[in-house]
Amino acid sequence: MKKLLALAAVAGGVLLVIKRKSSAKAEAALWREATAPANNGAKKA
DSSP: OHHHHHHHHHHHHHHHHHHHHHHHHHHHHHHHHHHSOOOTTOOOO
């Protein structure tokens, strides 16, 4: 029973790390998009 509880705790920890990592990636992408210089569709000659 203790092994099963330990396994569940480890699996929960792994899922938490994966979720945080993907959340950090999404936030970084959003930040890059928000701070990117505006192009406004104007092309330079």
